[in-house]
Amino acid sequence: MTPAQWLRRLGFYLVIVLIAAFLALPVLWLVFAPFDRTPTLATSLPAWTLHNFATLADNPYALRSLGNSVLLAVGTMVLVTVLGALAAYALSRVRIPGRDGLLYALLLLSSIVTGTAAMVPIFLLIYQLNLIDSQLGVVLVLSGGLLPAAIFIMKDFMDTTPRSYEESARVFGAGPLQILRDVVVPVVRPGIATCAVWTVVNVWGNFLTPFILLRSPEKSPAAVVLYTFYTEGGQPNLGLISAFSLLYSVPVVAMYLFVNRRYGFRFHGGIKR
Amino acid sequence: MADIVLSELVKEYPGGVRALDALDLTIEDGEFFALLGPSGCGKTTLLRSIAGLETVTSGRIEIGGKDVTALQPGARDLAMVFQDYALFPHMTVRDNIAYPLKIKKVAKAERHGTADTTAEGLSLGGLLDRRPGQLSGGQQQRAALARAVASRPRVLLLDEPLSNLDARLRLEARTFLKRLQRELAVTTVFVTHDQAEALAMSDRMAVMEAGRIRQVGTPSAVFHRPASTFVASFIGSTPTNLIDAVVDRDTLTVAGVSMPLPADVRGQVRGGEQLVFAVRPEYLSLHAEARPTGLPGTVAVVENMGVSSLVSLDVAGSIVQVTVPEGAEPEPGAAGWAVPDPARVLLYRRSDGQLVGSPVQPGAPDPAGSAGSAGSADPAAGGTAVSAGR
Numbered sequence: 001m002t003p004a005q006w007l008r009r010l011g012f013y014l015v016i017v018l019i020a021a022f023l024a025l026p027v028l029w030l031v032f033a034p035f036d037r038t039p040t041l042a043t044s045l046p047a048w049t050l051h052n053f054a055t056l057a058d059n060p061y062a063l064r065s066l067g068n069s070v071l072l073a074v075g076t077m078v079l080v081t082v083l084g085a086l087a088a089y090a091l092s093r094v095r096i097p098g099r100d101g102l103l104y105a106l107l108l109l110s111s112i113v114t115g116t117a118a119m120v121p122i123f124l125l126i127y128q129l130n131l132i133d134s135q136l137g138v139v140l141v142l143s144g145g146l147l148p149a150a151i152f153i154m155k156d157f158m159d160t161t162p163r164s165y166e167e168s169a170r171v172f173g174a175g176p177l178q179i180l181r182d183v184v185v186p187v188v189r190p191g192i193a194t195c196a197v198w199t200v201v202n203v204w205g206n207f208l209t210p211f212i213l214l215r216s217p218e219k220s221p222a223a224v225v226l227y228t229f230y231t232e233g234g235q236p237n238l239g240l241i242s243a244f245s246l247l248y249s250v251p252v253v254a255m256y257l258f259v260n261r262r263y264g265f266r267f268h269g270g271i272k273r
Numbered sequence: 274m275a276d277i278v279l280s281e282l283v284k285e286y287p288g289g290v291r292a293l294d295a296l297d298l299t300i301e302d303g304e305f306f307a308l309l310g311p312s313g314c315g316k317t318t319l320l321r322s323i324a325g326l327e328t329v330t331s332g333r334i335e336i337g338g339k340d341v342t343a344l345q346p347g348a349r350d351l352a353m354v355f356q357d358y359a360l361f362p363h364m365t366v367r368d369n370i371a372y373p374l375k376i377k378k379v380a381k382a383e384r385h386g387t388a389d390t391t392a393e394g395l396s397l398g399g400l401l402d403r404r405p406g407q408l409s410g411g412q413q414q415r416a417a418l419a420r421a422v423a424s425r426p427r428v429l430l431l432d433e434p435l436s437n438l439d440a441r442l443r444l445e446a447r448t449f450l451k452r453l454q455r456e457l458a459v460t461t462v463f464v465t466h467d468q469a470e471a472l473a474m475s476d477r478m479a480v481m482e483a484g485r486i487r488q489v490g491t492p493s494a495v496f497h498r499p500a501s502t503f504v505a506s507f508i509g510s511t512p513t514n515l516i517d518a519v520v521d522r523d524t525l526t527v528a529g530v531s532m533p534l535p536a537d538v539r540g541q542v543r544g545g546e547q548l549v550f551a552v553r554p555e556y557l558s559l560h561a562e563a564r565p566t567g568l569p570g571t572v573a574v575v576e577n578m579g580v581s582s583l584v585s586l587d588v589a590g591s592i593v594q595v596t597v598p599e600g601a602e603p604e605p606g607a608a609g610w611a612v613p614d615p616a617r618v619l620l621y622r623r624s625d626g627q628l629v630g631s632p633v634q635p636g637a638p639d640p641a642g643s644a645g646s647a648g649s650a651d652p653a654a655g656g657t658a659v660s661a662g663r
Contacts (some may be wrong), residue, residue, distance in 0.1 A: 033540070040403075126646065162357060162359065164355040164356070164357050164359035165359050166354055167326050167346075167352065167353075167355065167359070167455060168359035169361075169372070169376075170345075170346050170347060171325075171326070171346045171347065171351065171352065171353045172347060172352070172372060172373035172376050172424070173323055173346075173347025173373070173376045173377065174347065174376050175346075175347075176377070182361075183361055186361070186363040187361070187362060187363060189363075230576070
């Protein structure tokens, strides 16, 4: 190798290292700062202490909010996967005029439902329904926003399932719901798992909807409670925020690992076609 | 067990495509029946209509004397093996075979018992706990068959049962399927585009084209006396030679050669009538010196087919193919005379492509063939349905 090539390679690696460091620093901060008695925004090796976690345990809303987050995430996930799977199956198998147009329109408009633009009408709607400060209201709004994309993803999986599976079950006398339960759902399980994980992550990280629709702090999810951690002086309490952030991110990572191992995104082998 | 009677069956797809065109067919109880035809001829639509997966536009389907036209597939008491076998990938072979019984609400122990015995009978004994993905193509086919027969259906439908197997396995599966069908004596209808499969396996077969049945009969009847030029060119591993000919009183002029008119068609053709002279390559013999009834030509291509060779002879610009035994292959470019076996020559009218004379072999009636003509779907009826439609 010529010196010029050496230099070029060296420069290349240097750029890679810089990019990697840039991306790794926040993660390192999240791992180190919670164990530091006086964390700053700089990433530094802490003098290990569990003080921040002890303070967190004394906060009446902190741990409870994680439970609220789980409740909202699981509720939305169940609603979205069950309704989404039924709708996706129907849309995948029935030919109706304008089906694709409908799907794309829903998909486009869905980002408005959970977005900022529609917050006022949604607030009014939920208010009329007497669902303000109720977790059901949050679940319904989030489900409405996430369903179109979930239907879209699951329909794609169902489209790739050979019809002969269902026809075979039909010839044996199985009814539509039986076919869905015994054949379609097990076959598209990776797709449903994908949707479930995606829904949970979305709800877990959603701040705006529960912030606006929930009034009492004891019903708020973690994303909203995190926003309340300030010191008496009005400064963000970095110790609490970092410790809580770590707890907040652990379930999501754990779920990814679990789902990936349990369901995997592998495909069942049939025959070549 | 049951027979299948189809009458005036029409299937029209949106857009006006007629997949089945006023089709009549009777399949006898316990028969192994082949639906043969080129792709797009409607054979799969016909099978799926019998299964109930397609709703027919008009007409009537009877199974075992009962009108099932309006019934759901599950209520017709039949089983179907799909081209891709459609084994459920998430279930073990045992659960797959037991699935139809599960739908019929048979208790778990009993249906697993039935699955085990059925699988044993199809030599799938050691594979019951595997997933379909872990089976070879032949094993998957047998698993799909086991699932189909485990519930003891009255009718078994097979959609291209052999097309997903490789060539060697296909021969084995052919023998195996035929034996299984004989043992179960279940009315079986199978769809194929491979004429060799239809000839080898079926008791009777129907040759389809453009939504209609062109001929129904035993394999030997269809092979020896194809009802039309379409059937003649479709049946046989080497294509039948179809050469234009003209009637000249008691003789026939074929490619400039004069031949005596076969005795059984005399009186059925007029002088000067335009015909098609059909003879299979196997029924032509090649001679190196001139013969009075030999078609003269030059050897263009010689294809080795194992025990024989297929010689393409250039006769006045058109190709005539002749099968010659091994060791007797001519050199390309040599002159040759192809002499037809007079007993094997068939004549078709050029106007409508129909066979001159009856499609049922005169003098040598096939027992199964005449049994077929007693039913409503005899070969002649298949032929007349065609001319009536024109």
